[in-house]
Amino acid sequence: MSKPKKIIDNPTSAELLRQFEAFESLEALYKDFPLARKLFHKMENASNEFLKIKKQAEILKVPDQFNERFASLGWIAYESMNMEVMQKAINIHDTEGKDAAEKILADSYDEETLKWGILRLNGNRDFKKRIRLTELAREDYLAGRHHACIPLLLSLLDGLVNDVSKHVGFFAVNVDITAWDCIAAHETGLQTLASILTKGRNKTNEAGISIPYRNGILHGRELAFDNKLVAAKCWAALFAARDWAGALDDGKKEPKPKEEVSWRQIFKQISETNLMKKSIEEWNPRISENIPYFPFEGNISSLPENTPEYAVAAFLDHWCNKRFGPIADALLYFTDTPKGKKACIARQDFGKHVPTSFKVLGVDDQAAAVTHVIAELRFKIDDQEKIKEVSVRAIYQDLENNASVRSMPGGQWRIVQNSFTGIIYAHSL
Structure with a gap:
């Protein structure tokens, strides 16, 4: 059985990690062999800069860490999701438990997050058609009318995916919501989320739920779905679908030809980064x-x-x-x-x-x-x-x-x- 792929295996992240590994090998050569120091006399300065970049690149691991903890609960990582919120939720999940972490996530879908999230929807023609209804869902959500906004958001999500894919909606059995080199559309992302949200709910349930089960909600079998946690997860799914649509617009449905990056280009990028850093420091x-x-x-x-x-x-x-x-x-x-x-x-x-x-x-x-x-x-x-x-x-x-x-x-x-x-x-x- 093959090992499941992770988001960090996406081409953009994987290539960056490969370059880090190659650089570490070159750095070891530089340290162990005097001749290498003559060949790469500027390696020491480049190495220091590269280590800083590598430390910052730890952020590449966050989407996988997030999905491992939260996908089964109805949350997935996506490009436009606040990275600080993701990291905070992961830390709280590991120290205080999932309930405390989910509260942090739900609270993050506040008026400001919805404002910017909906503005991004304007960039896609299929989403833009539905802005009026999305604004109504926002009004209901911020007013605490979760019974009204949740069915509307689920309906919007289904229709949007249908229009973007030109095939079937989000909740269809044969839906394909994947894309190459995309966090939201990774196989652990929207595709997994769709399978969770479409689980059968064959009995009428009066107890509260924490996942927006589409069939139970829209078919009247879930009678206590109206809470902030379920509503926030609907917003998260909608914004993740927007990032998937954006990936398709960018031609990321299928892999692009691999582009080789030379060491000359890497050192040039480091030099440009240093120049940029100096310019920022001098700016007033x-x-x-x-x-x-x-x-x-x-x-x-x-x-x-x-x-x-x-x-x-x-x-x-x-x-x-x-x-x-x-x-x-x-x-x-x-x-x-x-x-x-x-x-x-x-x-x-x-x-x-x-x-x-x-x-x-x-x-x-x-x-x-x-x-x-x-x-x-x-x-x-x-x-x-x-x-x-x-x-x-x-x-x-x-x-x-x-x-x-x-x-x-x-x-x-x-x-x-x-x-x-x-x-x-x-x-x-």
């Missing part, structure tokens, strides 16, 4: 009151280029003039989406409420790669002017769409769409 936030061109309105060409305020001002200028193609190009995306489709989505999202003008009031430099640009938007509603103030989150990315330091060349500022959630998704202003 600006004081908005000391920037002479705030508040700003007028021709955006008078703003300094490659600054977050310039990027946001250009974005707002495009919005005022209904240039949806450039709007789409400026946004931060979590998945690979064709350019034409991005423009259509931008038109749909930003075309309902269009400002007539804007003013940039100031900036809040929060990190070397992150700035919040405070802006004032003016709208014309029924011949009256209405003003909305927004805090627009801008993130500096390199050419590979990784967060970078603003002083590093070749990057660009991306606009986070949920900065405008209260405007673009509002029924009226």
Whole structure:
């Protein structure tokens, strides 16, 4: 019988671990043979950096540790799940028991977690269709109406998987919710969760339950399902399904051709990491009151280029003039989406409420790669002017769409769409 695969065996994690092992072998050679020290005279510094990276890489083990303890209870690890919450739950499970750990997990699905989780749903067309119902489920959940939100979430989960897979729903016997190199869609993840949630419940049960058994709940055999723990597990399953859908959008259903990484590339990455670290240490936030061109309105060409305020001002200028193609190009995306489709989505999202003008009031430099640009938007509603103030989150990315330091060349500022959630998704202003 073959040994069950683990999440850490996923190609991305496994390749990283293989490189660590190879590096350790090379380091041993360096220490034991004087000739090696001449060949690799910079090994000592690289070794110190590599050990730091390896220590941080212990986090790769957390999803497996989490699933080993919690999958049978109706929780699974997924990409967008808070890693600190996972680690804390594991520690509490091992020291205080599963009940205390499950309480920590359930409490983590609070208003803030749901807000960001639902915002991520907007990035997938099949999830976006169901945002209205998802928002209603959130209202019921936060109000403690678990009897209402649980059946709704189970229904949404089933339909979503059906649409994404174009085959069957989440609770079908022959459902396939796996994907290559994906935490949520690992065989110990959603696939295992589906088998637990679809267990038969053939007798009417008046006692409370802690797992959202779909058949018992929707067929009226479970009469005490309405509690926070069951509801939180439904949210977790929904967000995990979103990460699975994202993996499919990224082409991860089947393995990609293996790409060999040379030692030259590894040392180059370490060098770039050191440069990045130095740039972060040297970076200091600006004081908005000391920037002479705030508040700003007028021709955006008078703003300094490659600054977050310039990027946001250009974005707002495009919005005022209904240039949806450039709007789409400026946004931060979590998945690979064709350019034409991005423009259509931008038109749909930003075309309902269009400002007539804007003013940039100031900036809040929060990190070397992150700035919040405070802006004032003016709208014309029924011949009256209405003003909305927004805090627009801008993130500096390199050419590979990784967060970078603003002083590093070749990057660009991306606009986070949920900065405008209260405007673009509002029924009226």
